[in-house]
Amino acid sequence: MxxxxxxxxxxxxxxxxxxxxxxxxxxxxxxxxxxxxxxxxxxYEKPYQFRRRINFEKCKAIYNEDMDRRIQFILKKNRKEPFPGCT
Amino acid sequence: MGSFRKILINEYTHNKINLRNISVTTRQCREVDDRKEMYRSLPTMDEGTAGEKAADIDALINQKGDVFPDADTPNRLFKGVAFKELPVFNIRVTPNNTILCLTDAKGSPQLIRSCGSPQLIRSCGIEGFKNTKKGTNIAAQATAISVGIRALEKGVKTVRVRVRGLGPGRMSAIKGLQMSGLDIVSITDSTRVSWNPPRPRKARKL
Structure with missing residues (x-):
């Protein structure tokens, strides 16, 4: 089982x-x-609803991935240049 | 959206002019002209899924691993009875009703020949709640307490609980069973979920 x-x-x-x-x-x-x-x-989820949901989820996943990467970059410690873009 | 106004109040006090800014927001008078809008503005129904989106429980889950059953759990003794031999309280929850049924470990309903009812199965409808009142957490709790007391009279003290479905009675029924004095060993969810279901009924038109 x-x-x-x-x-x-x-x-x-x-x-x-x-x-x-x-x-x-x-x-x-x-x-x-x-x-x-x-x-x-x-x-029942109609095909147009299914399409819209899938597209929305895709966009959200892309956004979340990029945002996570940004947050990780900001939170990164022991950088050679501590304040990037502020020279 | 409320309009935003500023009122300037001039105060003359002994040749001095004090200017004060007071911001006033009009009360948000929502004009509900659309039915969909109205449904959206209503509070969401309680589905008994408290803690579903609470991220703070995650750490708690990782901390204590003993809340999860393992391979030895079926033979573990609870008050002298093996886990797999304990009677089961099946709770069927729908948005409109809550049904509780006590069965033994094999799943057959425990026979009670009193009061003319063949088995210990009670719903909010049987308990005296009618129509929309059936689908409330109060009805579920009251039913659970009464059914729990009947189970105690029968000599059942330690039970497992199996919940199926989502609805207002989901958590309150379990709480009611505990309030009646039953000792709940485990909570199982057996909501029927399929990832390739047959075509469901058409969506409700709101």
Missing amino acids: RHPSFIARTILVQNNDVEAACRILNRILGREGILEQFRRTRF
Whole structure:
């Protein structure tokens, strides 16, 4: 079995703290995109909606990648030139 | 958008002129002329997915690895019963209702021959909540408390919880079970999600 029940998507409750366990479970489901897929497949997505969504996601991924690179550049330590562009 | 005005107030006090700037923003009177706009302005429905986008939980998850089950978990003892032998509380959550059903470890409903009901299965509708009131977190919690007390009367103290679906009752039903005095060992999500589903029904027109 690939996803045995009560092993997959399961959180053990610690110290009777149910809410924390729920939050962890929800966070993991949200991070893995399971909730997103569930919400999206409740109703049929028309082809134009699909196209628009895919295009938007592509643009967003490109933007995020570039922004991450910029942030990493700014956060970089031990640069030879500490303030690039400010000479 | 509120208009932005500046009022200048002149104060004459003993040949001195004090100028004060007071900025006044008009109240944002939103004119809802479109139905879509109206739906957008409504508060989003609680789906019981608190913490879905909370990034601060990530560190917490990495910290404690013991919240996740492993290969030995099915045989681990909880109050003298193996994890795999524990009875299961199945909670079916929809936007309009919450149904709770107690089953044994194999999945067959535990038989209760009292009150004329064949098994321990209760929904918010059975519990006395009607129409839109069924799909609220309060209804889910009340139902969970009453069903939990019935389970305790039957002698079930330690349970696993399996939740399916999203809705307002998702978290509050689990909370209600805990409030009724049941000892919840684990929470499992079994929402049916497919990445190549059959064609779903057409989208709602709002």
